[in-house]
Amino acid sequence: DADGKILKTVNADEEGKYNFKAKCNTKYTILAEMPDYKDNHKEVTTGTTNNNETIVDLDLVPLIRDNEIVINPIFFDFDKWDIRADAAYELENIVSVMREHPDMIIKIESHTDSRGSDKYNMILSDNRAKSTRDYLLSRDIAPERIESAIGYGETQLVNGCSNGVKCTKEQHQANRRSKFIILNN
Numbered sequence: 001d002a003d004g005k006i007l008k009t010v011n012a013d014e015e016g017k018y019n020f021k022a023k024c025n026t027k028y029t030i031l032a033e034m035p036d037y038k039d040n041h042k043e044v045t046t047g048t049t050n051n052n053e054t055i056v057d058l059d060l061v062p063l064i065r066d067n068e069i070v071i072n073p074i075f076f077d078f079d080k081w082d083i084r085a086d087a088a089y090e091l092e093n094i095v096s097v098m099r100e101h102p103d104m105i106i107k108i109e110s111h112t113d114s115r116g117s118d119k120y121n122m123i124l125s126d127n128r129a130k131s132t133r134d135y136l137l138s139r140d141i142a143p144e145r146i147e148s149a150i151g152y153g154e155t156q157l158v159n160g161c162s163n164g165v166k167c168t169k170e171q172h173q174a175n176r177r178s179k180f181i182i183l184n185n
Contacts, residue, residue, distance in 0.1 A: 022046050022054075032058040035100045038071070038093055063097050069106065069180040073173075074132065081127040083135045091132065094180055095139045105184040108132050108149040111156055113172040114163050118153060125151025132178060147183055 007028075012018040022028060025048045031041040037060040044056050063069055071094065074087040083091065098104050110129035112121040133149035154162070157175045161167035 024048055024050060024052075030056050030058060032060055034060050036063050036097060037061060038063055063093055064182070067182045069094055069097050069182065071180070073176070074178050076128055079124070081124065081131040083131055088135065091135050092139075094136060095141060098136070098141050098145065101185055103184065104182060105145050105147055107147045107181050107183055109156075109179040109181065110149075110151045111175060111177050111179075112151075112154050113175040114154040114157065114161055114165070115172060118163075122151060122153035122155075125153045127151065128178070 008020050010018045010020050012032075024046055027043060027045045029041055029043050031039060033039050040058045040060055042056055042058055044054055046052070046054055063071065071090045074090055075084065076082075076087070077084065094106075098106070108129050110125040110132065112125045114121070116124070129149040129151045133146050136146060137143055154175065158177075159167075159171055159174055161171045161175060
């Protein structure tokens with residue numbers, strides 16, 4: 001409801017279908033959750049007459065792919081490594097997966113684009129990796145479950161945007177990333 005109170009909980013069937021009765025002309029937030037998937041929600045307003053059906057599609061995106069926990073990019077402010085609110089929201093997906101898999105061990109990799117000196121980018125990415133690790137530790141993920149948190153600076157670019165190469169903002173942004181690699185599950 002408008003106060004964030006859960007009004008109804010239902011389980012979807014094998015095909016992901018669900019249904020429940022709702023009041024007419026009322027605004028609802030539908031939330032879909034599943035272990036190892038990113039939560040999804042959508043706001044809907046029901047029709048004005050009884051017995052109408054409102055269809056709400058909520059695609060769930062897997063969080064684990066190819067031995068990696070995949071989340072939306074974590075953004076940091078320029079020249080900073082503290083965890084912003086939007087980054088904390090994304091990191092909660094890592095926390096959720098690790099709680100679902102209590103034996104999981106990960107390593108954290110942080111990467112920068114090529115702007116700035118090689119040495120500076122190495123230090124910045126390492127600080128960001130350690131800050132990310134510290135956030136997970138603050139959420140009661142045991143330290144032994146994080147094998148390492150290492151910054152690689154600009155040494156592992158995903159495209160050709162190295163020093164001296166003219167690239168778009170989007171191309172540089174593709175290189176600024178954090179990876180959460182699963183070592184043991």
